[in-house]
Amino acid sequence: MTASKTYRSPSRAYYVTGAVLLGIVILAFILSLTGIAPSPNATSAAEKLQGPSAAHLMGTDNMGRDVFARCLAASKYTLLISVTGVLIAFTAGVITGLLAGYFGGFCDRIIMLFSNSIMCFPGILLALVAVAVFGPSLFNVVIALGVVFAPTFARVARTGTIGLLSQEYIMHAKVLKVRPSRIMAVHIFPNLMPQLLPATVIGLANMTLFESGMSYLGLGVQPPDASYGKMLADAQSYMMHYPWMIIFPSLMLVCYILGLYFLSEGIRISLGGESR
Amino acid sequence: MYPCDNLGLSCYNQLTMEGLINGKAGYFGVRIVELILTLFVVSFFTFAAFSIIPGDTARVVLGPNATEAQVENYRKQTGLDKPVAERYGDWIRGAVTGDLGESVSFRKPVSELISSRLPVTLGMSAIALIMVIVISYPAAMLSSRRPGHALDHILSVFGHVIFAIPPFVLSLLMIVLFANLFGFISIGRYAAPSEDFAQFLSCMLLPSLCIALPKIAMTFKFLRASMIEERASGYVKTAKSHGLSDVRIMVRHVLPNSSVSTITVISLVLSDILGGSLIVEQVFNLPGLGRLLLRAISVRDFPLLSGMVLYLAVITVVLYFIADIAAAMIDPRQRLSERARP
Amino acid sequence: MKNILEVRGLSLSFPSKRSSAVKVLDDVSFNIRDGEIIGLIGNSGSGKSMTALSVADLLPETASVEGGQILFDGEDITKMKPKDRRLLLGDKIGMIFQDPMTALDPLQTIGRNLDEVLQIRNIPVRERKDRIIEMLKTVGFIDPEGVYKRYPHQISGGQRQRVLIAGAALLHPRLLIADEPTSSLDSVTTMSILKLLKSLREKLNMTILFISHDLYVVRNFCDRVMVMKDGKIVATDNTEEMLTGTNNAFIAEMLAKSRLDPSELLLDMPSVDYSGSPILNVKDLVAGYSSGILSRKARTKTLKEISFDVYPNEIIGVIGSSGCGKTTLAKTICGLMKPTDGEIRMKEGMGLGVVFQDPGSCLNPSHNVRWHLREPLIASGSKLSPEEQDKVIRRVLEDVGLEQKHLGRYPSQLSGGQRQRVAIAMCLVLEPSLIIADEPFSSLDAVLAASILKLIAKINRERKTAIILISHNMRIVRAMCKRVIVMSKGRIVEEGLTGEVMKNPGSDVTRELIEAEKMLGGARQSSTGA
Secondary structure, eight states, X not given: OOHHHHHHSHHHHHHHHHHHHHHHHHHHHHHHHHTXXXXXXXXXXXXXXXXXXXXXXXXXXXXXXXXXXXXXXXXHHHHHHHHHHHHHHHHHHHHHHHHHHHHOHHHHHHHHHHHHHHHTSOHHHHHHHHHHHHOSOHHHHHHHHHHHHHHHHHHHHHHHHHHHHTSHHHHHHHHTTOOHHHIIIIIIHHHHHHHHHHHHHHHHHHXXXXXXXXXXXXXXXXXXXXXXXXXXXXXXXXXXXXXXXXXHHHHHHHHHHHHHXXXXXXXXXXXXXXXX | OOXXXXXXXXXXXXXXXXXXXXXXXXXXXXXXXXXXXXXXXXXXXXXXXXXXXXXXXXXXXXXXXXOHHHHHHHHHHHTTTSOHHHHHHHXXXXXXXXXXXXXXXXXXBHHHHHHHHHHHHHHHHHHHHHHHHHHHHHHHHXXXXXXXXXXXXXXXXXXXXXXXXXXXXXXHHHHHHHHHHHSOOOOSOOOOTTTOHHHHHHHHHHHHHHHHHHXXXXXXXXXXXXXXXXXXXXXXXXXXXTTOOHHHHIIIIIHHHHHXXXXXXXXXXXXXXXXXXXXXXXXXXXXXXXXHHHHHHHTTOHHHHHHHHHHHHHHHHHHHHHHHHHHHHHOHHHHOOOOOBO | OOEEEEEEEEEEEEOXXXXXXXXXXXXXXXXXXXXXXXXXXXXXXXXXXXHHHHHHTOOOXXXXXXXXXXXXXXXXXXXXXXXXXXXXXXXXXXEEOSOTTTSSOTTSOHHHHHHXXXXXXXXXXXXXXXXXXXXXXXXXXXXXXXXXXXXXXXXXXXXXXXXXXXXXXXXXXXXXXXXXXXXXXXXXXXXXXXXXXXXHHHHXXXXXXXXXXXXXXXXXXXXXXXXXXXXXXXXXXXXXXXXXXXXXHHHHHHHHHHOOOHHHHHHHSOOOXXXXXXXXXXXXXXXXXXXXXXXXXXXXXXXXXXXXXXOXXXXXXXXXXXXXXXXXXXXXXXXXXXXXXXXXXXXXXXXXXXXXXXTTXXXXXXXXXXXXXXXXXHHTTOOXXXXXXXXXXXXXXXXXXXXXXXXXXXXXXXXXXXXXXXXXXXXXXXXXXEEEEESTTTTSOHHHHHHHHHHHHHHHHHHOOEEEEEXXXXXXXXXXXXXXXXXXXXXEEEEEEHHHHHHSOOSHHHHHHHHHHHHTTHHHHHHHHO
């Protein structure tokens, strides 16, 4: 990516790079469904800690599992958790944020008190505690991450709604006695998109950061299922001499997150966030 | 978190009683009342998470294999047989006086366990914060001077890439890199700050850098956008028309103005840094709160867990509070609510 | 007379990588004589601001000067060292800008904002403060010590413009460049700022280059006027000759289009029966904004005991300076704000429409014009079939002077004037009997504003719709309204037929508004208007 190229058409360069990086992870997800690679959880004492070869594209780990297969399988959980988690956070956050912003007053105070209190706990701590209390299952991890991220969306939606309320077309709709639900649906929600869209994409990335961290600590995706965080935790004792165990999962993880960041940057620029 | 979410929307604004009292003293008074209110709510949440939501806490703590008598005994011992309100009252009274109960697994007071682990977590976070400020500000100033030019692009793309690497992955990569490049790793040789402060600092450096780098990227990105915006504002035009030099305009006007919103971002960064340190110290094998937390989670040591959660939450709330006050010190519009008179 | 500034052959362009460079200034040459006030007028995009910025060397970085000389006091300042040229600003050339709200650093007191001008020129601390206080007094502050300690957000827009003028004049520059300094201010404040500039010229012996898009502001203020169009200066003459409009086609056209002739407009209006029952009856209305937690008690009263009637078919003017409560009044009548006390009674079965000020936000950017015009019908539960709805929409569209092709366009594809027309059309769809127009013309230039006002008059004439016209400009109210309500500080201070109120103003507020009208070209308007 050269300077002059990005200068001419910055959003397009971001879109293309983002799409390529995300494409790698989505391709991995599709491949994991086709069963092209060996079973991700099959151990083989004879084949442990082998370097990359034709038989094992990314080598094998300390239990003789195929790293390539595990990388493919892990993409499934990364995508699944981030997408469902963001879906939960988006729905809960945007609805409460809209209500708080539109109606204001007491409703606003209660909703914001609740969401601010959630934000007073470092996010990862909240997710870890939730898992500690309810037990580490995939379902609990997704719900916990959804709750942790909901206030972010609530804030974006609330701030945006309050900003839009002073717009004359909304005052006009109120004069015409349009129902609040309709005003929110046709006037507010579509015009929140410039803020919500990048926030959603960034939310996917941040959720993946959290999920991988939790899995690394052993409190996210549970073994024997593969996840990038867990793979890295397993690799830690072997990384000095068997670097493939750490490089490939790291690359996949960074591909996904970086792809999302570039995508959000592209969206932000093309929606007029920043001209350069 | 996404840097632009929180523009000028600090944590306490929703609880404000702005307009109730005018002037500086009034502003700080209101803020302190809000701080206490928030601490109260946060403490209740923490209490609820461990004492109400799980249902039969004693059973959950002791596990399914404990006999009914053991469970009953535990309830008596920890006061779980009392009504909820009374338990909360006792807990909060203890917390204020520094008594957070006794850990089930360590058989030691929770506050003692936490304070012995605190230097690592806080030290790491503090060093990381200093790195964030010391690096992101000059980088953003350089970048925003000529947006769209080569240097700006290099910094921005580099920032994106760094931003996308989770701190613990960065730590792992750094360890491999350092081990292969220099043949040494400074992990594992932890020294308490009271014993050997220099050694303590040196083993904190790399972990702090790993936590700080993504946050540097994030702060840089936000600050850069904010500076570009401020540089296009009306008062910069006025300052130029007064004959002020570029450097002076940057230092006296653009920097303070872009700092007002950046302070909120930095306070959020701090909360992330605290969270990040919990994971990163695991990678570097440092005896901080993160390891204590994992241990507590694995044995379901609820008194220890609730104590730690409360501790970290209080630190975060206080940091937000300080950030809010700092922003108000810089920005008179936040502390003086007096309106224009036509 | 000596020339203080000579600009010769100035050309400026914005280089673009995709297409050929955009030429903003094309061989601009002019002279400014020592001690005069010279106006530079033109439509937006004509290059008048760029001319000023070139002289001050404050051009955006992307602009490239392609040639030309700028001689200040006989010296070519384009050839000066960067540092000397920079210090020339403030020392010899002062400058003020359009938007006073953002032109002061919000984090520093007024005193510190001004202090820097002197500080960088190594003037001792004690002298600095004395000079600033002195200058604040000169620009009309009664309590300069108090203002010195205040923050920008604590003073009003007009006061901020005074502070900015003080800053620009602090070192007694020879030339003051004023780039649309009054276009975001109301008419009374505009008048006071123009008076201030005139008195400063006498006191400090300054020359003023006054940039504006408004002929009426320039009219009684400038000695000479230059007209810019498409990056060229197309005419220069004494104001008197220029604005009689005979020898310049461009000016003549601008004058004709922006003219609001009371004798023309008022004559055509439908007659009003003041003895009949009013369409809207407002009685003892009190309203205000709550401020904080003790909302009920701590309400600041923006409206105090407002009572008036609106009769069918009439255009009634509501006039007052900014902050007098006229917009709050409009919002309260529309139901956007709840009155604290008093009552608003509409005649049974009468619809209400409203048009606001800002063409930038009057339409929802996510939907096209067709959607906007159908929405009121849907929202009101209209039982018309889609074909009938289309018919209504098309008729309304024609009424407001738009075409079929505009139906599919999105707000971003329309100009400010067109958007305001769509907003008016949205009102008309439901055929209301009363429309509240809250300065729908205030952010448009004179020509467009006049066209919107003529449209409002036409609606009143053809549809017999009563209209409440809110404005701060007596010229507009005089041309449009038979009856007027004068507001100040949330109260009605005067009410009556416009002609009579003009002849025998009963309050200082009204007198000020009338004086502003005269200053801003109203008086001459009537003599040359016919």
